[in-house]
Amino acid sequence: xxxxxxxxxHCVTCGDDATPMRVVRVDEERGLALCADADGTRRTVEIELxxxxxxxxxxxxxxxxxxxxSGPA
Amino acid sequence: MRFVDEFRDAELAGALAGExxxxxxxxxxxxxxEVCGGHTHxxxxxxxxxxxxxxVELVHGPGCPVCVIPMGRVDDAIALAxxxxxxxxxxGDMLRVPGSDGTLLDAKARGADVRMVYSPLxxxxxxxxxxxxxxxxxAIGFETTAPSTALTLKRARLEGVANFSCLCNHVTxxxxxxxxxxxxxxxxxxxxxxxxxxxxxxxxxxxxxPAHYGKPLVVSGxxxxxxLQSLVMILRQLQDGRCEVExxxxxxxxxxxxxRALEVLAEVFTLRPHFEWRGLGFISQSALxxxxxxxxxDAEQRFAVPGVRVADPKACQCGEVLxxxxxxxxxxxFGTACTPEHAIGTCMVSPEGAxxxxxxxxxxxxxxxxx
Numbered sequence: 001x002x003x004x005x006x007x008x009x010h011c012v013t014c015g016d017d018a019t020p021m022r023v024v025r026v027d028e029e030r031g032l033a034l035c036a037d038a039d040g041t042r043r044t045v046e047i048e049l050x051x052x053x054x055x056x057x058x059x060x061x062x063x064x065x066x067x068x069x070s071g072p073a
Numbered sequence: 074m075r076f077v078d079e080f081r082d083a084e085l086a087g088a089l090a091g092e093x094x095x096x097x098x099x100x101x102x103x104x105x106x107e108v109c110g111g112h113t114h115x116x117x118x119x120x121x122x123x124x125x126x127x128x129v130e131l132v133h134g135p136g137c138p139v140c141v142i143p144m145g146r147v148d149d150a151i152a153l154a155x156x157x158x159x160x161x162x163x164x165g166d167m168l169r170v171p172g173s174d175g176t177l178l179d180a181k182a183r184g185a186d187v188r189m190v191y192s193p194l195x196x197x198x199x200x201x202x203x204x205x206x207x208x209x210x211x212a213i214g215f216e217t218t219a220p221s222t223a224l225t226l227k228r229a230r231l232e233g234v235a236n237f238s239c240l241c242n243h244v245t246x247x248x249x250x251x252x253x254x255x256x257x258x259x260x261x262x263x264x265x266x267x268x269x270x271x272x273x274x275x276x277x278x279x280x281x282x283p284a285h286y287g288k289p290l291v292v293s294g295x296x297x298x299x300x301l302q303s304l305v306m307i308l309r310q311l312q313d314g315r316c317e318v319e320x321x322x323x324x325x326x327x328x329x330x331x332x333r334a335l336e337v338l339a340e341v342f343t344l345r346p347h348f349e350w351r352g353l354g355f356i357s358q359s360a361l362x363x364x365x366x367x368x369x370x371d372a373e374q375r376f377a378v379p380g381v382r383v384a385d386p387k388a389c390q391c392g393e394v395l396x397x398x399x400x401x402x403x404x405x406x407f408g409t410a411c412t413p414e415h416a417i418g419t420c421m422v423s424p425e426g427a428x429x430x431x432x433x434x435x436x437x438x439x440x441x442x443x444x
Contacts, residue, residue, distance in 0.1 A: 017111045017295070018217065018269045046194060046224050049334045060272060060325055063164075063214070063221035064192025067334065068272040068325045 018062040020070045021045065023053050035061060080296030081119075089301035090124040096308035103129045104260060105307055106397055108250065109267035110137030111295050113427050117434030119297040129304070132261065132397035133427035135249045135353065138214045139166045140395065140419040140426045143349045144383040146242055147172035150211050152379050153240060153372060154185040160203060161187045162196040163211035170422050173383045193225035193239075200229070200237035209372045212241045217269040219243045219361060220334040223341035226363070226370050240372040241362050243342065246270050247278055248359035249350060254286045258398055263307040265300065266292040268322040273338075275330025276320045283316040294322040341367055351385060351419055352392025391418035394427050401431040408432060 021035035024042065033053060035045045046065045047053055059066035097103060107113055113133045116122060122131060135141055151172050154161035161177070168178045168189060181187040186206075190196045193210050200208035212222040222239060229237045246267060253259055266279055271292045282290045289310040293303035303321045310316060320326055341364055348360030363371040372378070385391065389411070390404040401407055401420065411417040413429050420426035 017114075018272070043191075044194075046221070048224060049220060049331055049337070060269075062269060063218050064194045065221040065224060067217065067220065067269070067331060068327075070325055 018060045018067060020058055021061045021066075023047075023055055023057045023059060025055060026053060028052075033059075033066070035059065035066070037061075080294065080298040082298065086124060086297055086301055089298065089305055092305045093124075093129065093301065093308060094126050096305060096312050097126055097128060098312075099128070101128060103262045103308065103311070104132050104397075105129065105263050105265060105304065106132040106134045106253075106261050107265040107293075107300070108134040108246065109265075109270070110140070110426065110430075111269065112265055112267075112293065112300060113137070113430050115295050115297065115300060117430040120434070121297055121300055124301065125304070129308075133394065133401075133430075134264075134397065135253065135350070135395045137420070137426050138218070138244060139170060139422060140391065141244065141249070141350045141353070142167075142170060142213060142242060142419060143351045144172055144385060145349070145379075145381055147177075148174070148383060149378045149380060150240060151175070151177055151180045151185075153209060153376055154180050154187050155183070157207065157376050159186070159207040159209050159376075160199060161185065161209050161211070162190045162199060163187070164191075164213065165189045166422065167211055167213060169416065170419055171416060193222050194228070197225050197229055197234060197237055200234050201232070204236055206236060207375075208237050209376075210237070210239050212239050212243055214243055215246050215267070215270050216273045216338070217267075219338055219342065220273060220331075223337045226341050226367055227337065229370060230367070238370050238372040238375050239363065240378070241342070243361040244348065244350070245344075245359055245361065246274075247281075248356045249353055250282065252353055252356050252359075253396060254282070254288070256396060259396060261288060261397070262311060263288050264290040265303050265307070266290045266318070268292055268294050268299070268326060271320075271322065271326045271330065273331050273334045276318050276326060276328045277330070279318050283318060287316055289316050289319070291319045291321050292326055294325065340364065349382065350395075352395040386417050389418035391420045391428075394418075394420050401428040404428070 021037050023033050025034045031048045033047045036042045050066045058070040060068045196210035276292045279290050291303040291306045342361040343364040344358045345360045345362050347355045347357045388406045393399040416422040420428035
Protein backbone atom coordinates (compact mmCIF):
# COMPACT_ATOMS: atom_id res chain seq x y z
CA UNK A 1 0.00 0.00 0.00
CA UNK A 2 1.32 3.44 -0.84
CA UNK A 3 0.51 6.48 1.23
CA UNK A 4 -0.22 9.84 -0.26
CA UNK A 5 -0.73 10.42 -3.95
CA UNK A 6 2.43 10.30 -6.06
CA UNK A 7 3.16 13.57 -7.87
CA UNK A 8 1.12 13.72 -11.06
CA UNK A 9 -1.43 11.19 -9.89
CA HIS A 10 -5.02 12.20 -9.65
CA CYS A 11 -6.65 11.42 -6.33
CA VAL A 12 -10.08 10.07 -7.19
CA THR A 13 -11.57 10.62 -3.79
CA CYS A 14 -10.48 13.96 -2.46
CA GLY A 15 -11.22 16.51 -5.08
CA ASP A 16 -14.24 17.31 -7.10
CA ASP A 17 -13.65 14.29 -9.27
CA ALA A 18 -15.88 11.38 -10.20
CA THR A 19 -15.44 8.19 -12.18
CA PRO A 20 -17.90 6.79 -14.71
CA MET A 21 -18.59 3.14 -13.79
CA ARG A 22 -20.82 0.41 -15.16
CA VAL A 23 -23.12 -1.48 -12.80
CA VAL A 24 -22.27 -5.20 -12.74
CA ARG A 25 -24.54 -6.52 -10.00
CA VAL A 26 -27.01 -4.96 -7.55
CA ASP A 27 -27.59 -5.88 -3.90
CA GLU A 28 -30.90 -4.10 -3.38
CA GLU A 29 -31.29 -5.16 0.23
CA ARG A 30 -28.05 -3.47 1.32
CA GLY A 31 -28.33 -0.57 -1.16
CA LEU A 32 -25.02 -1.49 -2.77
CA ALA A 33 -23.85 -2.39 -6.25
CA LEU A 34 -20.71 -3.94 -7.67
CA CYS A 35 -19.45 -1.56 -10.38
CA ALA A 36 -16.56 -1.65 -12.86
CA ASP A 37 -14.62 1.32 -14.23
CA ALA A 38 -13.22 1.68 -17.77
CA ASP A 39 -10.14 -0.38 -16.81
CA GLY A 40 -12.32 -3.18 -15.40
CA THR A 41 -11.43 -2.43 -11.75
CA ARG A 42 -14.40 -3.37 -9.56
CA ARG A 43 -15.61 -1.61 -6.44
CA THR A 44 -18.61 -1.80 -4.16
CA VAL A 45 -20.65 1.37 -4.58
CA GLU A 46 -23.46 2.88 -2.51
CA ILE A 47 -26.44 3.40 -4.85
CA GLU A 48 -29.04 4.98 -2.57
CA LEU A 49 -28.84 8.37 -4.33
CA UNK A 50 -29.46 7.00 -7.84
CA UNK A 51 -31.62 3.92 -7.15
CA UNK A 52 -33.11 2.02 -8.82
CA UNK A 53 -30.26 0.93 -11.08
CA UNK A 54 -29.78 -2.30 -12.99
CA UNK A 55 -26.85 -4.22 -14.43
CA UNK A 56 -25.39 -2.38 -17.45
CA UNK A 57 -26.37 1.12 -16.27
CA UNK A 58 -23.63 3.74 -16.15
CA UNK A 59 -23.23 5.81 -13.01
CA UNK A 60 -20.87 8.53 -11.86
CA UNK A 61 -19.08 7.45 -8.68
CA UNK A 62 -17.35 9.72 -6.16
CA UNK A 63 -15.82 8.45 -2.90
CA UNK A 64 -17.71 5.18 -3.07
CA UNK A 65 -21.11 6.74 -3.79
CA UNK A 66 -22.96 6.90 -7.11
CA UNK A 67 -24.00 10.56 -7.44
CA UNK A 68 -25.67 10.54 -10.84
CA UNK A 69 -26.42 8.46 -13.85
CA SER A 70 -24.15 9.17 -16.83
CA GLY A 71 -26.00 9.88 -20.01
CA PRO A 72 -29.69 10.13 -20.68
CA ALA A 73 -31.80 8.24 -18.13
CA MET B 74 -16.24 3.64 -22.24
CA ARG B 75 -19.12 5.80 -23.40
CA PHE B 76 -18.96 9.46 -22.34
CA VAL B 77 -15.18 9.31 -21.97
CA ASP B 78 -13.43 8.49 -25.25
CA GLU B 79 -15.57 10.70 -27.45
CA PHE B 80 -14.82 13.67 -25.21
CA ARG B 81 -11.08 13.40 -25.89
CA ASP B 82 -11.23 13.57 -29.71
CA ALA B 83 -8.33 15.70 -31.00
CA GLU B 84 -10.07 16.71 -34.24
CA LEU B 85 -13.15 17.99 -32.41
CA ALA B 86 -10.87 19.79 -29.93
CA GLY B 87 -9.26 21.60 -32.86
CA ALA B 88 -12.69 22.61 -34.18
CA LEU B 89 -13.70 23.97 -30.75
CA ALA B 90 -10.42 25.89 -30.52
CA GLY B 91 -11.41 27.50 -33.84
CA GLU B 92 -14.80 28.46 -32.41
CA UNK B 93 -13.08 30.03 -29.40
CA UNK B 94 -10.84 32.05 -31.69
CA UNK B 95 -13.88 33.21 -33.66
CA UNK B 96 -15.71 34.26 -30.49
CA UNK B 97 -13.01 36.53 -29.01
CA UNK B 98 -12.54 40.19 -29.79
CA UNK B 99 -8.93 41.02 -30.60
CA UNK B 100 -7.57 43.53 -28.11
CA UNK B 101 -9.79 42.35 -25.27
CA UNK B 102 -8.14 40.23 -22.60
CA UNK B 103 -10.51 37.55 -21.27
CA UNK B 104 -10.09 36.06 -17.80
CA UNK B 105 -12.16 32.97 -17.04
CA UNK B 106 -11.96 31.21 -13.68
CA GLU B 107 -12.24 27.45 -13.47
CA VAL B 108 -13.68 27.05 -9.99
CA CYS B 109 -12.85 23.42 -9.50
CA GLY B 110 -9.48 21.75 -8.93
CA GLY B 111 -10.59 18.87 -11.16
CA HIS B 112 -10.80 21.31 -14.07
CA THR B 113 -7.36 22.74 -13.25
CA HIS B 114 -5.98 19.23 -13.39
CA UNK B 115 -7.62 18.45 -16.76
CA UNK B 116 -6.47 21.78 -18.24
CA UNK B 117 -2.85 20.92 -17.53
CA UNK B 118 -3.05 17.21 -18.20
CA UNK B 119 -4.49 17.79 -21.68
CA UNK B 120 -2.60 21.08 -22.32
CA UNK B 121 -5.88 22.87 -23.00
CA UNK B 122 -4.10 26.18 -22.32
CA UNK B 123 -2.05 25.64 -25.46
CA UNK B 124 -5.18 25.52 -27.64
CA UNK B 125 -6.37 28.95 -26.48
CA UNK B 126 -5.69 32.31 -28.06
CA UNK B 127 -3.21 34.48 -26.13
CA UNK B 128 -5.93 36.82 -24.93
CA VAL B 129 -7.92 34.07 -23.19
CA GLU B 130 -6.51 33.44 -19.72
CA LEU B 131 -7.65 30.71 -17.35
CA VAL B 132 -7.54 31.60 -13.65
CA HIS B 133 -7.53 28.84 -11.06
CA GLY B 134 -10.21 29.03 -8.41
CA PRO B 135 -10.58 27.86 -4.82
CA GLY B 136 -12.13 24.50 -5.70
CA CYS B 137 -9.59 22.08 -4.29
CA PRO B 138 -10.89 21.02 -0.88
CA VAL B 139 -7.43 20.02 0.31
CA CYS B 140 -5.87 23.36 -0.61
CA VAL B 141 -8.33 25.42 1.38
CA ILE B 142 -7.98 23.55 4.71
CA PRO B 143 -6.25 25.85 7.22
CA MET B 144 -3.28 24.68 9.24
CA GLY B 145 -5.16 24.71 12.54
CA ARG B 146 -7.60 22.08 11.29
CA VAL B 147 -4.68 19.85 10.20
CA ASP B 148 -3.21 20.28 13.68
CA ASP B 149 -6.56 19.23 15.16
CA ALA B 150 -6.50 16.07 13.04
CA ILE B 151 -2.92 15.24 14.03
CA ALA B 152 -3.64 15.85 17.72
CA LEU B 153 -6.65 13.58 17.54
CA ALA B 154 -4.68 10.87 15.73
CA UNK B 155 -1.77 11.02 18.20
CA UNK B 156 -3.33 11.57 21.58
CA UNK B 157 -6.29 9.26 21.80
CA UNK B 158 -5.09 5.85 20.65
CA UNK B 159 -7.61 6.05 17.83
CA UNK B 160 -7.49 4.40 14.45
CA UNK B 161 -7.46 7.52 12.29
CA UNK B 162 -8.59 7.36 8.65
CA UNK B 163 -8.47 9.91 5.84
CA UNK B 164 -8.14 10.32 2.08
CA GLY B 165 -4.64 10.06 0.60
CA ASP B 166 -4.18 13.77 -0.11
CA MET B 167 -4.67 14.78 3.50
CA LEU B 168 -1.75 12.63 4.67
CA ARG B 169 0.79 15.07 3.24
CA VAL B 170 -0.85 18.37 4.13
CA PRO B 171 1.47 20.22 6.50
CA GLY B 172 0.22 21.35 9.89
CA SER B 173 2.33 23.60 12.11
CA ASP B 174 4.42 20.59 13.20
CA GLY B 175 4.49 18.04 10.41
CA THR B 176 1.90 16.02 8.54
CA LEU B 177 -0.37 13.08 9.31
CA LEU B 178 2.21 10.94 7.53
CA ASP B 179 4.84 12.19 10.01
CA ALA B 180 2.43 11.34 12.84
CA LYS B 181 2.12 7.85 11.39
CA ALA B 182 5.92 7.54 11.32
CA ARG B 183 5.93 8.48 15.01
CA GLY B 184 3.55 5.62 15.77
CA ALA B 185 0.04 7.00 15.32
CA ASP B 186 -2.32 4.55 13.61
CA VAL B 187 -3.21 6.60 10.51
CA ARG B 188 -4.67 4.80 7.51
CA MET B 189 -5.62 5.93 4.04
CA VAL B 190 -9.10 5.06 2.75
CA TYR B 191 -10.77 5.57 -0.61
CA SER B 192 -14.19 6.29 0.81
CA PRO B 193 -15.75 6.89 4.24
CA LEU B 194 -17.48 3.54 3.80
CA UNK B 195 -14.03 1.92 3.97
CA UNK B 196 -13.50 3.70 7.30
CA UNK B 197 -16.80 2.34 8.58
CA UNK B 198 -15.73 -1.16 7.54
CA UNK B 199 -12.54 -0.69 9.56
CA UNK B 200 -14.67 0.31 12.57
CA UNK B 201 -16.77 -2.84 12.25
CA UNK B 202 -13.64 -5.00 11.89
CA UNK B 203 -12.01 -3.37 14.96
CA UNK B 204 -14.81 -3.02 17.50
CA UNK B 205 -12.33 -2.50 20.37
CA UNK B 206 -10.83 0.61 18.70
CA UNK B 207 -12.23 4.11 18.23
CA UNK B 208 -12.18 4.81 14.47
CA UNK B 209 -12.23 8.44 13.30
CA UNK B 210 -12.77 9.52 9.71
CA UNK B 211 -11.38 12.91 8.66
CA ALA B 212 -14.06 14.20 6.28
CA ILE B 213 -13.08 16.82 3.71
CA GLY B 214 -14.55 17.92 0.43
CA PHE B 215 -17.23 20.04 -1.16
CA GLU B 216 -20.85 19.08 -1.77
CA THR B 217 -19.61 16.31 -4.07
CA THR B 218 -18.04 14.39 -1.19
CA ALA B 219 -20.38 15.38 1.64
CA PRO B 220 -23.15 12.92 0.57
CA SER B 221 -20.68 10.06 0.87
CA THR B 222 -19.89 11.06 4.47
CA ALA B 223 -23.59 11.61 5.21
CA LEU B 224 -24.61 8.18 3.91
CA THR B 225 -21.79 6.58 5.91
CA LEU B 226 -22.96 8.27 9.12
CA LYS B 227 -26.53 7.15 8.43
CA ARG B 228 -25.27 3.61 7.89
CA ALA B 229 -23.20 3.77 11.11
CA ARG B 230 -26.33 4.82 12.98
CA LEU B 231 -28.49 2.16 11.31
CA GLU B 232 -25.99 -0.62 11.99
CA GLY B 233 -25.25 0.61 15.54
CA VAL B 234 -21.52 1.08 14.99
CA ALA B 235 -20.69 2.91 18.23
CA ASN B 236 -16.90 3.14 17.77
CA PHE B 237 -17.08 5.31 14.62
CA SER B 238 -16.96 9.10 14.48
CA CYS B 239 -16.26 11.85 12.00
CA LEU B 240 -14.02 14.94 12.17
CA CYS B 241 -15.97 17.08 9.74
CA ASN B 242 -14.24 19.61 7.48
CA HIS B 243 -16.75 19.66 4.65
CA VAL B 244 -17.03 23.01 2.93
CA THR B 245 -19.55 24.57 0.58
CA UNK B 246 -18.66 26.20 -2.73
CA UNK B 247 -21.04 29.15 -2.96
CA UNK B 248 -19.83 31.33 -0.02
CA UNK B 249 -16.18 31.43 -1.16
CA UNK B 250 -17.31 32.28 -4.70
CA UNK B 251 -19.32 35.15 -3.28
CA UNK B 252 -16.28 36.23 -1.21
CA UNK B 253 -14.12 36.13 -4.33
CA UNK B 254 -16.62 38.15 -6.32
CA UNK B 255 -16.75 40.75 -3.54
CA UNK B 256 -12.95 41.01 -3.55
CA UNK B 257 -11.88 44.35 -5.11
CA UNK B 258 -8.68 43.02 -6.70
CA UNK B 259 -10.47 40.45 -8.84
CA UNK B 260 -11.34 41.00 -12.49
CA UNK B 261 -13.03 38.10 -14.20
CA UNK B 262 -15.21 37.73 -17.31
CA UNK B 263 -16.85 34.42 -16.46
CA UNK B 264 -16.75 31.10 -14.67
CA UNK B 265 -16.35 27.46 -15.63
CA UNK B 266 -18.70 26.01 -13.00
CA UNK B 267 -17.90 22.92 -10.91
CA UNK B 268 -19.60 20.00 -12.66
CA UNK B 269 -19.49 17.43 -9.91
CA UNK B 270 -20.60 19.77 -7.14
CA UNK B 271 -23.49 20.53 -9.48
CA UNK B 272 -24.47 16.84 -9.74
CA UNK B 273 -25.47 17.29 -6.08
CA UNK B 274 -26.57 20.93 -5.74
CA UNK B 275 -27.66 21.44 -9.35
CA UNK B 276 -26.99 24.45 -11.56
CA UNK B 277 -29.70 26.68 -10.08
CA UNK B 278 -27.73 27.82 -6.94
CA UNK B 279 -25.17 29.48 -9.23
CA UNK B 280 -27.77 31.86 -10.69
CA UNK B 281 -26.75 34.64 -8.28
CA UNK B 282 -23.46 35.00 -10.16
CA PRO B 283 -24.99 36.28 -13.42
CA ALA B 284 -27.90 37.93 -11.59
CA HIS B 285 -25.93 39.93 -8.99
CA TYR B 286 -22.39 40.07 -10.34
CA GLY B 287 -23.05 40.11 -14.08
CA LYS B 288 -20.74 37.17 -14.88
CA PRO B 289 -21.73 34.18 -17.03
CA LEU B 290 -21.21 30.71 -15.58
CA VAL B 291 -21.24 27.44 -17.50
CA VAL B 292 -21.43 24.19 -15.48
CA SER B 293 -18.83 22.02 -17.16
CA GLY B 294 -17.72 18.41 -17.43
CA UNK B 295 -14.10 17.41 -16.95
CA UNK B 296 -13.00 15.95 -20.28
CA UNK B 297 -11.00 18.18 -22.64
CA UNK B 298 -13.93 18.73 -25.03
CA UNK B 299 -16.21 19.60 -22.09
CA UNK B 300 -13.89 22.39 -20.98
CA LEU B 301 -13.35 23.72 -24.51
CA GLN B 302 -17.08 23.69 -25.22
CA SER B 303 -17.77 25.49 -21.94
CA LEU B 304 -15.29 28.19 -22.94
CA VAL B 305 -17.08 28.56 -26.29
CA MET B 306 -20.39 28.94 -24.41
CA ILE B 307 -18.97 31.58 -22.03
CA LEU B 308 -17.35 33.56 -24.85
CA ARG B 309 -20.55 33.41 -26.95
CA GLN B 310 -22.53 34.78 -24.00
CA LEU B 311 -20.06 37.67 -23.77
CA GLN B 312 -20.21 38.17 -27.53
CA ASP B 313 -24.03 38.21 -27.55
CA GLY B 314 -24.28 40.40 -24.44
CA ARG B 315 -26.03 37.58 -22.57
CA CYS B 316 -25.29 36.66 -18.96
CA GLU B 317 -26.75 33.44 -17.54
CA VAL B 318 -26.10 30.00 -16.06
CA GLU B 319 -25.78 27.36 -18.76
CA UNK B 320 -25.34 23.63 -18.26
CA UNK B 321 -22.75 22.11 -20.59
CA UNK B 322 -22.64 18.93 -18.44
CA UNK B 323 -26.32 18.07 -18.89
CA UNK B 324 -25.51 14.42 -19.58
CA UNK B 325 -24.85 14.14 -15.84
CA UNK B 326 -26.06 17.31 -14.08
CA UNK B 327 -29.81 17.85 -13.59
CA UNK B 328 -30.52 21.60 -13.29
CA UNK B 329 -32.11 21.00 -9.87
CA UNK B 330 -29.35 18.65 -8.62
CA UNK B 331 -29.80 15.34 -6.82
CA UNK B 332 -32.75 15.93 -4.50
CA ARG B 333 -32.19 12.74 -2.55
CA ALA B 334 -28.58 13.75 -1.86
CA LEU B 335 -29.71 17.20 -0.73
CA GLU B 336 -32.20 15.62 1.68
CA VAL B 337 -29.50 13.41 3.18
CA LEU B 338 -27.16 16.40 3.56
CA ALA B 339 -29.88 18.41 5.31
CA GLU B 340 -30.53 15.56 7.73
CA VAL B 341 -26.92 14.84 8.71
CA PHE B 342 -25.23 18.25 8.48
CA THR B 343 -25.85 21.81 9.54
CA LEU B 344 -23.98 24.98 8.51
CA ARG B 345 -21.19 26.27 10.78
CA PRO B 346 -21.58 29.99 11.56
CA HIS B 347 -18.13 30.57 10.04
CA PHE B 348 -15.08 28.62 8.90
CA GLU B 349 -11.53 29.61 8.08
CA TRP B 350 -10.33 29.08 4.51
CA ARG B 351 -6.66 29.08 3.76
CA GLY B 352 -5.79 32.33 2.05
CA LEU B 353 -9.36 33.59 2.08
CA GLY B 354 -9.84 34.02 5.83
CA PHE B 355 -13.06 33.41 7.72
CA ILE B 356 -16.15 33.04 5.54
CA SER B 357 -19.55 32.84 7.17
CA GLN B 358 -21.76 29.80 6.64
CA SER B 359 -19.15 28.20 4.39
CA ALA B 360 -18.69 24.82 6.06
CA LEU B 361 -20.66 21.95 7.55
CA UNK B 362 -20.70 20.29 10.95
CA UNK B 363 -22.73 17.29 12.07
CA UNK B 364 -26.30 18.17 12.96
CA UNK B 365 -27.49 17.84 16.56
CA UNK B 366 -29.20 14.55 15.66
CA UNK B 367 -25.78 13.11 14.77
CA UNK B 368 -23.77 14.84 17.54
CA UNK B 369 -22.86 11.47 19.10
CA UNK B 370 -20.92 10.61 15.91
CA ASP B 371 -19.06 13.95 15.90
CA ALA B 372 -15.37 13.48 16.75
CA GLU B 373 -15.18 17.11 17.90
CA GLN B 374 -17.74 16.25 20.59
CA ARG B 375 -16.32 12.85 21.45
CA PHE B 376 -12.66 13.89 21.83
CA ALA B 377 -10.79 16.96 23.05
CA VAL B 378 -9.72 18.82 19.91
CA PRO B 379 -7.29 21.77 20.34
CA GLY B 380 -9.07 24.07 17.86
CA VAL B 381 -6.18 26.55 17.79
CA ARG B 382 -5.93 28.94 14.85
CA VAL B 383 -2.50 28.86 13.17
CA ALA B 384 -1.32 31.52 10.73
CA ASP B 385 -0.11 30.36 7.30
CA PRO B 386 3.68 30.33 6.72
CA LYS B 387 4.80 33.83 5.69
CA ALA B 388 6.57 32.65 2.54
CA CYS B 389 3.47 30.88 1.27
CA GLN B 390 1.25 32.76 -1.18
CA CYS B 391 -1.47 30.14 -1.52
CA GLY B 392 -4.04 32.81 -0.71
CA GLU B 393 -3.16 34.92 -3.74
CA VAL B 394 -3.00 31.78 -5.91
CA LEU B 395 -6.44 30.66 -4.70
CA UNK B 396 -7.87 34.09 -5.51
CA UNK B 397 -6.24 34.01 -8.94
CA UNK B 398 -4.27 37.20 -8.17
CA UNK B 399 -0.92 35.56 -8.95
CA UNK B 400 0.05 32.55 -11.03
CA UNK B 401 1.55 29.63 -9.06
CA UNK B 402 5.03 30.22 -10.47
CA UNK B 403 4.96 33.82 -9.31
CA UNK B 404 5.02 32.64 -5.68
CA UNK B 405 8.45 33.21 -4.08
CA UNK B 406 8.90 29.59 -2.98
CA PHE B 407 7.31 27.80 -5.98
CA GLY B 408 9.46 24.91 -7.20
CA THR B 409 12.32 25.77 -4.80
CA ALA B 410 11.40 25.54 -1.12
CA CYS B 411 7.89 24.32 -2.02
CA THR B 412 7.58 21.20 -4.19
CA PRO B 413 5.07 18.30 -4.22
CA GLU B 414 7.59 16.21 -2.24
CA HIS B 415 8.14 18.92 0.41
CA ALA B 416 5.15 21.21 0.27
CA ILE B 417 4.92 24.42 2.28
CA GLY B 418 1.52 25.42 0.96
CA THR B 419 -1.52 23.27 0.44
CA CYS B 420 -1.83 24.19 -3.26
CA MET B 421 1.32 22.13 -3.82
CA VAL B 422 0.11 19.09 -1.85
CA SER B 423 -2.95 17.91 -3.67
CA PRO B 424 -2.50 16.93 -7.33
CA GLU B 425 -5.58 19.06 -7.91
CA GLY B 426 -3.93 22.10 -6.35
CA ALA B 427 -3.05 24.81 -8.82
CA UNK B 428 0.65 24.81 -7.82
CA UNK B 429 1.03 21.03 -8.07
CA UNK B 430 -0.75 21.02 -11.44
CA UNK B 431 1.57 23.77 -12.67
CA UNK B 432 4.61 22.00 -11.24
CA UNK B 433 3.73 18.70 -12.88
CA UNK B 434 2.33 19.82 -16.21
CA UNK B 435 2.70 23.56 -16.57
CA UNK B 436 6.33 24.13 -17.43
CA UNK B 437 5.68 24.62 -21.15
CA UNK B 438 2.84 26.99 -20.39
CA UNK B 439 5.13 28.94 -18.09
CA UNK B 440 7.83 29.20 -20.73
CA UNK B 441 5.22 30.53 -23.12
CA UNK B 442 4.14 33.15 -20.59
CA UNK B 443 7.75 34.23 -20.06
CA UNK B 444 8.35 34.78 -23.78
